[in-house]
Amino acid sequence: xxxxxxxxxxxxxxxxxxxxxxxxxxxxxxxxxxxxxxxxxxxxxxxxxxxxxxxxxxxxxxxxxxxxxxxxxxxxxxxxxxxxxxxxxxxxxxxxxxxxxxxxxxxxxxxxxxxxxxxxxxxxxxxxxxxxxxxxxxxxxxxxxxxxxxxxxxxxxxxxxxxxxxxxxxxxxxxxxxxxxxxxxxxxxxxxxxxxxxxxxxxxxxxxxxxxxxxxxxxxxxxxxxxxxxxxxxxxxxxxxxxxxxxxxxxxxxxxxxxxxxxxxxxxxxxxxxxxxxxxxxx
Amino acid sequence: xxxxxxxxxxxxxxxxxxxxxxxxxxxxxxxxxxxxxxxxxxxxxxxxxxxxxxxxxxxxxxxxxxxxxxxxxxxxxxxxxxxxxxxxxxxxxxxxxxxxxxxxxxxxxxxxxxxxxxxxxxxxxxxxxxxxxxxxxxxxxxxxxxxxxxxxxxxxxxxxxxxxxxxxxxxxxxxxxxxxxxxxxxxxxxxxxxxxxxxxxxxxxxxxxxxxxxxxxxxxxxxxxxxxxxxxxxxxxxxxxxxxxxxxxxxxxxxxxxxxxxxxxxxxxxxxx
Numbered sequence: 364x365x366x367x368x369x370x371x372x373x374x375x376x377x378x379x380x381x382x383x384x385x386x387x388x389x390x391x392x393x394x395x396x397x398x399x400x401x402x403x404x405x406x407x408x409x410x411x412x413x414x415x416x417x418x419x420x421x422x423x424x425x426x427x428x429x430x431x432x433x434x435x436x437x438x439x440x441x442x443x444x445x446x447x448x449x450x451x452x453x454x455x456x457x458x459x460x461x462x463x464x465x466x467x468x469x470x471x472x473x474x475x476x477x478x479x480x481x482x483x484x485x486x487x488x489x490x491x492x493x494x495x496x497x498x499x500x501x502x503x504x505x506x507x508x509x510x511x512x513x514x515x516x517x518x519x520x521x522x523x524x525x526x527x528x529x530x531x532x533x534x535x536x537x538x539x540x541x542x543x544x545x546x547x548x549x550x551x552x553x554x555x556x557x558x559x560x561x562x563x564x565x566x567x568x569x570x571x572x573x574x575x576x577x578x579x580x581x582x583x584x585x586x587x588x589x590x591x592x593x594x595x596x597x598x599x600x601x602x603x604x605x606x607x608x609x610x611x612x613x614x615x616x617x618x619x620x621x622x623x624x625x626x627x628x629x630x631x632x633x634x635x636x637x638x639x640x641x642x643x644x645x646x
Numbered sequence: 647x648x649x650x651x652x653x654x655x656x657x658x659x660x661x662x663x664x665x666x667x668x669x670x671x672x673x674x675x676x677x678x679x680x681x682x683x684x685x686x687x688x689x690x691x692x693x694x695x696x697x698x699x700x701x702x703x704x705x706x707x708x709x710x711x712x713x714x715x716x717x718x719x720x721x722x723x724x725x726x727x728x729x730x731x732x733x734x735x736x737x738x739x740x741x742x743x744x745x746x747x748x749x750x751x752x753x754x755x756x757x758x759x760x761x762x763x764x765x766x767x768x769x770x771x772x773x774x775x776x777x778x779x780x781x782x783x784x785x786x787x788x789x790x791x792x793x794x795x796x797x798x799x800x801x802x803x804x805x806x807x808x809x810x811x812x813x814x815x816x817x818x819x820x821x822x823x824x825x826x827x828x829x830x831x832x833x834x835x836x837x838x839x840x841x842x843x844x845x846x847x848x849x850x851x852x853x854x855x856x857x858x859x860x861x862x863x864x865x866x867x868x869x870x871x872x873x874x875x876x877x878x879x880x881x882x883x884x885x886x887x888x889x890x891x892x893x894x895x896x897x898x899x900x901x902x903x904x905x906x907x908x909x910x911x912x913x914x915x916x917x918x919x
Contacts, residue, residue, distance in 0.1 A: 377916045415912040537660065542651040575667045577914045578803075580660055601659055 365611045366501045369399035370585040370596070372604040374574030377411035380421050384409060384429055387444060390605065391436050399607055401441040401501065403585075405532055405572035406473075406509050407457065409446035412534040413576045418487045422449035425467065430460070437462035441499065443506060445532045447488075448472065454489035459506045459532050461497065469497035473508035474517065481536060481579065482510075496524035501610070509533040512555060522563035522625060527590075527615060529559065533571040537582035537601065549582050549600065557592040564590045564618050564625045566610060573603050590618035650812045650858055654820035657813070658693075661805045665697035668803050669778050671919040676777035680764050680798070681705040681725060681732065682835065683717030685818055685827050686806060687782040688724045692821040693805050694780055695728045703730040704775050708764045711738040717835050720827050727824060737763045757836040761797025769800075778802040786811040786850055789857055790883070791890020792842070799893060810858060811850040848879070856883055 371390035375383045387408060394402035406412070409429070410421040423429050423446055433442060441463040448458035448470070457473040472491025476484035494517050496505045505521025505528075512518065512531050521529060539547020552569070560567045566589060573583040585598035587608035596608035619625070669677055677694050681687045687705075694703045707721040718734065725732035740763050745751050751759075768779045781801025783793050785808055793799045806814060811832070818828050832842040832850065843849050856875050859865045860883070865873070870880050896908060905911040 376919060377914060378918050411916075413914045413916075415914060417913060417917065540652045540657055540660070541649075542653055544653060544656075546656065575664055576916050578664060578668065580663065601663060 364501060365609065365613075366400040367398060368568055368587060368608050368610055369394035369397065369402040370568070370570045370587070370598055370604070370606050370608065371402055371404050371408075372570065372573055372583050372585045372598045372606070373405065373408060374581075374603050375405070375408055375411045375572060377576055378414065378417045378421055379411070380409055380423070380429060383411070384432065387433070388436065391440060391442060393605060394607075395440045397607060399440060401443065401499075403530055403532070403568055403570040404442070404444040405570050405581075405585075406445040406459070406534040407447065408444050408532075408572070411576060412572070412581070413579070414447070415483070415487060418447055418455050419449070422447040422455050424449050424451075425470070433460070434462050434465060434467060438465040441501075443530050443532065445508065445534075450489075455487065456491060457484065457488050457508060458491075459508050459530075461499065461504070461506060461530075463499055468499060469495070469504075469506065471495075471506040471508065473511060475510040475514050477510040481538070484510075494520040494524070496521050496526035502527050504528045504530060506530045506532065509535060512559065518559050518563055518565070522565050523628070523630060526565060528566045528568060528610070529563075531556070531567060531569045533569060534581055535571050537580040545600075546582060549584055552584070553586075553594075556586060556588050557594065560588045560590055561592040561622075562624070564615075564622060566590055566615065568608070568610070571598075573601060589614040591622075648812065648855065650810055650854055652809075652813050652816060654817050657809070657817055658696075658820055661693050661817075662697045665694055665780070665803070665805050668916075669698060671916060672778060672802075674776055674778055676702045676704065676775055677780045677803075678704040678706065678768055678771045678775055678777040679780040679782060680768055681707050681721040682782075683707075683714075683720035683724075683827070684832060684835070685814060685823065685830075686784055688720075688823045688827050689814055689818045689821065690780050690782045690805055691724055691728055691730060692818075692823055695730055696821075700729040701731070702777075703728070704771060704777055705730050705732040706764075706767060706771060707732060707734045708737050708767060709734065710736070710741060710760050712837055713835050714833075714838065716830075717833075720824070720830070723824055724827060735767055737767070753837060757834065758794045758797060760836065761794035765797050765800045772802075780805065781807065783807055784811050784814050785809055786854055786857060788894060789861060789890075790846070790853070790886045791893050792846065793893070795893045810854040812854040852879075853883060856880065857887075860884065861887070 443461050445459045448456040459471045461469040474491045478485040496503050503525045505526035537546045556567045556569050568587050570585045572581045583598050584600045586594050587596045588594050596606050598604035598606050705725050709718050772779050779801045781804030784806050787793050833840050
């Protein structure tokens with residue numbers, strides 16, 4: 364079915380859950396008012412990104428009043444949002460929730476925690492252990508959090524699990540200035556979202572934050588990409604934005620007819636070869 | 647075109663946004679900076695004026711008696727072109743009063759004292775105006791350690807600390823810094839006729855090409871030599887970067903507790919902002 368997604372390209376305040384929750388509620392309200400069916404937020408929208416030792420202080424359990432509030436709001440409009448999740452055994456995850464019709468439809472815990480260059484996630488966070496597609500009012504979807512998207516296997520697994528829409532929640536720092544029109548991180552991501560969509564005949568809906576934390580900028584540029592790789596909506600670079608993208612059944616259907624790679628993809632060959640590789644690595 | 651060439655319009659947006667957001671996050675609308683008459687502080691003044699409006703930028707021109715009068719004239723030119731607040735505070739009496747105790751002090755001690763005298767003035771004006779101190783050290787001098795610790799290296803926010811001198815020139819063209827400031831030879835202006843490049847023994851353009859490959863691209867010594875850099879020059883610069891690293895760090899703290907500041911007590915400075 365056709366649906367409208369709102370990309371809330373917000374600027375969270377570092378470590379201020381109450382302020383960010385208010386910002387998220389305002390964006391949900393705006394999305395519902397403007398006729399969106401789903402509103403997508405960035406990675407760690409409730410907390411900000413460079414949390415370091417703040418991680419335990421800002422973490423929320425699924426039963427917390429803050430998450431309860433968002434679950435309630437999802438009666439009006441579906442919501443995908445990033446936060447720090449604390450489990451009952453006190454592990455802290457960089458997680459994304461998909462909320463719909465007043466219920467938690469899915470939770471994804473970021474699997475690939477970047478710990479290199481300016482990133483230090485594995486120091487503070489526990490790693491998720493699965494990629495699972497899930498059913499929504501708008502068809503089967505998968506969620507990825509930022510770095511997950513850079514691991515080819517992650518969107519591949521979701522697409523093989525039947526996802527036709529990939530939601531990617533991101534806090535991507537802008538870096539790599541050259542003579543080019545865009546920052547290195549911007550061009551790399553734009554290649555990645557378009558290529559992933561084309562490889563997997565899937566829509567990619569990407570929401571990146573904006574603002575600065577300790578001198579690091581987040582470059583925004585949220586986008587909706589058709590399964591053909593065509594970008595149908597793109598948010599402003601380096602500024603807050605709120606954009607609506609119409610996601611149609613037509614482009615998905617046509618792409619799956621023109622380029623039926625997912626139809627022809629052989630799970631059996633992939634499994635056989637991966638199992639062989641695993642076996643050979645073990646010896 | 648050098649690999650150091652940048653999209654100056656994009657760089658300008660990022661740095662102006664940085665000043666605007668990081669200053670306002672602190673809850674202050676204003677900044678203060680020292681204006682030397684050189685290109686680095688001129689560029690920072692241009693960025694600050696664009697980010698916050700000229701009325702929110704306070705520049706202080708702080709000559710010593712041996713400073714080149716041209717420096718003060720260039721600083722005034724920048725301030726007047728931008729329409730920012732500016733005043734001149736001479737540091738001669740403070741510096742000379744101290745060195746009456748040490749009449750034989752060499753140029754390095756005198757230069758460092760001047761830089762730190764200026765720092766104390768900027769931090770005092772910071773309190774007086776409710777303004778954050780902006781830093782004006784570029785990436786080249788930070789990497790080479792060509793600055794005075796707790797002197798010109800001290801600031802609350804530094805918009806140009808990740809761009810090389812070569813890029814400072816390029817961005818200054820983009821922003822309309824006066825030609826005379828862009829084209830003059832860089833100088834710390836500690837004594838008459840001093841120029842940075844003469845004192846360092848190499849040009850900024852040469853060292854920037856090397857530093858960019860060494861630091862940003864992480865090329866190893868063999869690759870740098872193969873790219874045409876003289877091995878002695880590579881070693882000289884690598885040594886300067888290593889030996890000045892202490893200037894780029896907070897003071898080392900002896901660890902005895904379970905949570906030591908900056909080692910296992912880690913927070914972003916924008917905590918709660």
